[in-house]
Amino acid sequence: MTELREAAPSAGTDLLDERTRELADYCAAMTGRLRVIGQRLDRDPDAITEFLHEPQVRFPVQGMLPPQYRSAGEFPAPLVAASSTVLGQVVATEQVAYGDPNVILASPGPSLSGGVVQALADEQQRQRYFGRLAAAPTHTFFALTEPAKGSAALELETTLTPAPGGGWLLNGAKCYIGNGARAQLGVVFCRRAPGPWGIEAVLLDTSAPGFSGELLPTVGLRGARISRLRFQDVAVAPEDLLGADRSPSRRGLYGATYILYRFRPGIAAMALGCAQAACDYLRTHRATLPRQDRHRLDGVLDRIAAVRHRTYAVAAAVDAGVVDVAGIGAVKARAARVAEDATRLVAELLGPASLIEHPWLEKTYRDVRAFELMEGTTNLHTMAAFQSLLRSRTALQPAAQRAVDGAARH
Structure with missing residues (x-):
């Protein structure tokens, strides 16, 4: 079991206000217990019923509920309110997934259907x-x-x-x-x-x-x-x-697309939380790495930071009423890929028997492969990004042609 970091990663925090940073740190403090619960759920997913009274399980659900249905006084109201925004959900989900994503997915609550109802x-x-x-x-x-x-x-x-x-x-x-x-x-x-x-x-x-x-x-x-x-x-x-x-x-159809675009950044956040956790696990169990291996790890950490920043950006844009369909799909696809690459690298650098000697890593190695299949596979998001680019270029062509014609006249 790795020692957990004390606070949320800093990359992307320039997009967060003070309340959302507090939310990130609040959820980061839960990760130790969430990891214990997650390992139990891997053995028996129905065991979630044993943990429904625990704040680490109850808090992530609160922001998904309308204010009048939340547990009054159980959690800090400003943090619950912050977690109800798309950006807040992304920040909270990343920290909870750092502990274990199974806890979020196994817990009772509104999930995507609640967004459709709303x-x-x-x-x-x-x-x-x-x-x-x-x-x-x-x-x-x-x-x-x-x-x-x-x-x-x-x-x-x-x-x-x-x-x-x-x-x-x-x-x-x-x-x-x-x-x-x-x-x-x-x-x-x-x-x-x-x-x-x-x-x-x-x-x-x-x-x-x-x-x-x-x-x-x-x-x-x-x-x-x-x-x-x-x-x-x-x-x-x-x-x-x-x-x-x-x-x-x-x-x-409107209800389906409405919630998928708002939920998809959260899938990216889950993948990023797992990727960051895997890298931190490696740094705990191999504090010293050869230069080449350290560069490889740094490369993965840089990718995590870059995708995190973009995920926060598209989430904040949704809160502002701007839904960048291609951008949302791109961060989800990139996050799923970097999570797989991170666990693959960590397993390699910990040695040939790492997935036997490190049960938590073996479980995380399995878990992150699911993100590729959740909320659309990479080929679908790549197609959406291409179509968006094509539409943008088509829209620009008349203006560009006018500029060329104007230059020709002069």
Whole structure:
């Protein structure tokens, strides 16, 4: 077990205000206990129920809840408020993941589905959802990805068809859904009509007849409880349809993209927390390195710092109302890559038997491989960045051509 650093890494802190820096240090102080809990979850992911009373588990969830549903007085209110912003969530998530990312993913709470509810739901639906979470520990799920289509939202095959007595029937399957098989509540994306505006989001209680879920075997990040879900004539009442009072362009698909763009920097932050932890582990267990190896480690640390700075920047931009889709995807892809490279380098420099002699490193080595698959793979984010660049160049061409024509006239 490595000795943990006493405060958050400094790279990127020029983008943080005083309150957010305090939040980073507050969460950094939790990492020792989180690491102990995370190793327990790797052996038994359902053991999270043993730790739900601990502040290290409870605090990360508080910022995801609307203010009226938070635990009043349990935690410093200014820090909880800071953690409710996208930048605050990124900062807190990075520090918690430095301890162990499994704790975040295994804990009951709103996760992505809560963001969809906040974006689309009416007041009664919000009360139904968040009131339940406030009353008792409740696992939730966000069901978008499908077995044959991945997370291509425009190609969904899960259907919502009219029921004979009113309402609708939900049929189809979802795959690779975090906490799906053990959740009590969640949001399912489905198709009610052709085209992008025919996609809907429905609030679903997993006790509904026709719902079933099964756990999928996973090598790493076992706390996420990745699952496959099936829906066979699951009844969906009119009050379960999220955003029914909105125009089609401002509900189903809008809800999915709204939360994914806000959550994706947090995945990057998890990967960065693990990467930093691996490098610090190496420095603790091999304080002296040959010059070439030290340069290799410094190179990885520089990459972590650079991606951290960009992650903080895109998160702050989202808070300011600017959603840089390509930039968000780029930091997630870069963070996933540097986390893999960091654990690979640390395992190499600690020696051929490192993954046997260092159980924490072996677990982290497995865990970080999951980040490549979460919230879109690198090839998808690379394509998004290319398309953004192409659009930018296309938009600039008329102005550039005018400049050339003007120069020619003179």
